[in-house]
Amino acid sequence: MPEYDSYDLIVAGGGTAGCLIASRIAEHGIHPQTGDRLRVALIEGGPYYIRGQAELRPGYGVPERRRAVVNINYQEFRAQPWPYDGHQNKMVGGCGLHWGGNAHLPFGEDYDHWRRESGVDWEEEKFQAAVDEISQVYNIRPSVAENMTLGNNLFRDAALAMGRQPKPSPMGRRNCINCGYCGSGHLCKYDSKGSSLYYIHQCEKHGVKIIPDAEIEKVIIEKQGGRAVARGVHYTQYGEYREARAPKVLVTCGAAGTPVLLMRSGYGPREVLGDRLIVENDNIGKHLDGDIGHGVDALFDIDIKDLHGGVERYDFTISQADLGYQGVQIRDSKMSAIDEAYPHVLALHSFAPQPGWEHKEYMRTVCSRLGSIAATVGAPIWDKGVVTPTGTHVYNRSHPGILKSLKEGTEFIVELYDRMAIRPIKVDATPPKRFTIEHQTSSCRAGESSKNSVVNSDFESHNVENLFVSSAAVIPCGNLSFAHIPVSVVAAYTWRRLVENHFSRGA
Ligand SMILES: Cc1cc2nc3c(=O)[nH]c(=O)nc-3n(C[C@H](O)[C@H](O)[C@H](O)COP(=O)(O)OP(=O)(O)OC[C@H]3O[C@@H](n4cnc5c(N)ncnc54)[C@H](O)[C@@H]3O)c2cc1C
Ligand code: SF4
Incomplete structure (x- = not known):
């Protein structure tokens, strides 16, 4: 008896992309020779808190799950986080359970930027079926005007007065009671937020x-003559070292986990791996990108939102000609949502007076009076970051071009506050001196050859047979449409390509 488990496909990393692709391939794929259903394993480093067996009832939730996830924030799940930088949740479902809910489908320009960056053949028309799937599963709709707060409307009217066209930001929700806990990484206890839960349920079903x-x-990864072939994975579960084998392996460990795992497997840049190198690819861990932004906070002397306000928002995109980079997006990130406007955070805000009576008065009202408008630079051309073999993110946090854009974005927002019918009493107009990349992407990107990328446009490794990669790691550069929905759309495209090329009769 072999001392390993055998499958037809191993999906390594059970997050947003992993759950989606595993469930769909199990549903739609067949063994190319026998026509049998596939044996698919989804291996995830984190726990399985949020079981999906019960049918989803958006707007109601499931009693067991509702009790378990009373609006838990993603940071509260970080008892045993990955020792890597970046946005991540170590659990079955990954970031797909905790994302904020702002659901921009990839813009037309995103496909242009992806092709520009690495030569992928990805086009809007080819992605249509994937876009339709995600629009439907997440129930993507524009924010509802009647849920907009006074803060949202002040933002909208000031933007209009400046000749901009603010639009309600799309959200991915169904039967939402607008409890206000979206926006900043809360689980939804009513199962209303579009999330990995749907695909976890589909994994179980199929x-x-x-x-x-x-x-x-x-x-x-085994070497056979001049070829390198993926055979399976080694993993540790409950202290036991185990092996699983499959003729096809898909890695979906996100922007941080994917390059770390591939480098640990001997696949990566020669100068990094030295004598641990099995297969060389200089692009593993390179090109780290994502959303780069800065929030400009303001304090009003009247309530601009409810304490647990809505999560709807308006946003608009400024063109490249305005600020030097394509797609600087301005959004009223905290004019409505609870977001990070927790009392313990606001108590230490730079607007907070010294502890005393004045501070007490400030605390009485600040949750509903603090607003923030953010400028996000999407898809800039810059010397991007690197993920090291231990998961540290290294990049120039004071890149002058990006800081210049964020400074100009800050000035734009200050003017926007100034145009509001009710003006804030305080605005933090200080531009950032350093920035961080949020919602990271592109660390094992797809592209035309191994000279500039790790996988081809169909997610097949350029260098290792039977190895595929998807997740945020393969998106060629940061998006104008944030990350979660583009990652899901790319994953919905991935399973279609893999079924057609590898898991259909005669493939
Ligand atoms: C709090 C929060 C709020 C967000 N809000 C938004 C938003 O409003 N809009 C938006 O567009 N985007 C948002 N994002 C970003 C978006 O959710 C992510 O970019 C996207 O979900 C990433 O999907 P992924 O499949 O690439 O990675 P993940 O979902 O992180 O999945 C990777 C999985 O791989 C597992 N893994 C990694 N290494 C290993 C290993 N060695 N062994 C086993 N398992 C491993 C991880 O545990 C994880 O489950 C948010 C993210 C967070 C965390
Ligand atoms: S606002 Fe968000 S967390 Fe609250 S019910 Fe709606 S989807 Fe769920």
Whole structure:
């Protein structure tokens, strides 16, 4: 008896992309020779808190789950986080359970930027079926005008007065009671937020074997003559070292986890891996990109939102000609949502007076009087970041071009506050001196050859046979449409390409 488990496909990393692709391939794929249903394993380093067996009832939730996830914020799940930088949730469902809910489908320009960056053949028309799937599963709709707060409307009217066209930001929700806990990484206890939960449920329905609490140590890559072939994975579960084998392996460990895992497997840049190198690819861990932004906070002397306000918002995009970079987006990030406007955070805000009576008075009202408008630079051309073999993100946090854009964005927002019918009493107009990348992407990007990328436009490794990669890691550059929905759309495109090329009769 072999001392390993065998599958037809191993999906390494059970997050947003992993759950989606595993469930759909199990549903639609067949063994190319026998026509049998596929045995698919989904291996995830984190726990399986949010079981999906019960049918989803958006707007009601499931009593068991409702009790377990009373609006828990993503930071509260970080008892045993990955030792990597970046946005991540170590659990079955990954960031797909905790994303904020702002649901821009990829813009036309995103496809242009992806092709420009790495030569992928991705076009809007090719992605149509994937876009339709995600629009429907997430129920993507514009924010509802009647839920907009006074703060949202002040933003909208000031933007209009400046000749801009603010639009209600799209949200991915169904039967939402607008409890106000979206926006900043809360689980939805009513199962209303579009999330990985749907696909976890589909995994269970279509027989995917979910293996939680199982950190994958490496992908098994064997050399055969001049070829390198993926054979399976080694992982540790509950202290036991285990092996699983499959003729096809898909890595979906996100922007931080994917390059770390591939480098641990001996696949990466020669100068980094030295004598641990099995297969060389200089692009593994390179090109780290994502959303780069800055929020300009303001304090009003009247309530601009309810304490637990809505999560709707308006946003608009400024063209490249305005600020030097394409797609600087301005959004009223905290004019409505609870977001990070928690009392314990606001108590230490730069607007907060010294502790005393004045501070007490400030605390009485600040949750409903603090607003923030953010400028986000999407898809800039810059010397991007690197993910090291231990998951540290290294990049020039004071890149002058990006700081210049954020400074100009800050000035634009200050003017926008000034145009409001009710003006704030305080505005933090200080431009940032450093920035961080949020919603990271592109660390193992797709592209035309191994000279500039790790996988081809169909998600097949350029260098290792039977190895595929998807998740935020393959998106060629940061998006104008944030990350979650583009990652999901790319994942919905991935399963279609993999089924057609590898898991259909005669493939
Ligand atoms: C709090 C929060 C709020 C966000 N809000 C928004 C938003 O409003 N709009 C938006 O567009 N985007 C948002 N994002 C970003 C978006 O959710 C992510 O970019 C996207 O979900 C990433 O999907 P992924 O599949 O690439 O990675 P993930 O969902 O992170 O999945 C990767 C999975 O791989 C697992 N893994 C990694 N390494 C290993 C290993 N060695 N062994 C086993 N398992 C491993 C991880 O545990 C994880 O489950 C938010 C993210 C967070 C965390
Ligand atoms: S606002 Fe968000 S967290 Fe609250 S019910 Fe709606 S989808 Fe769920």
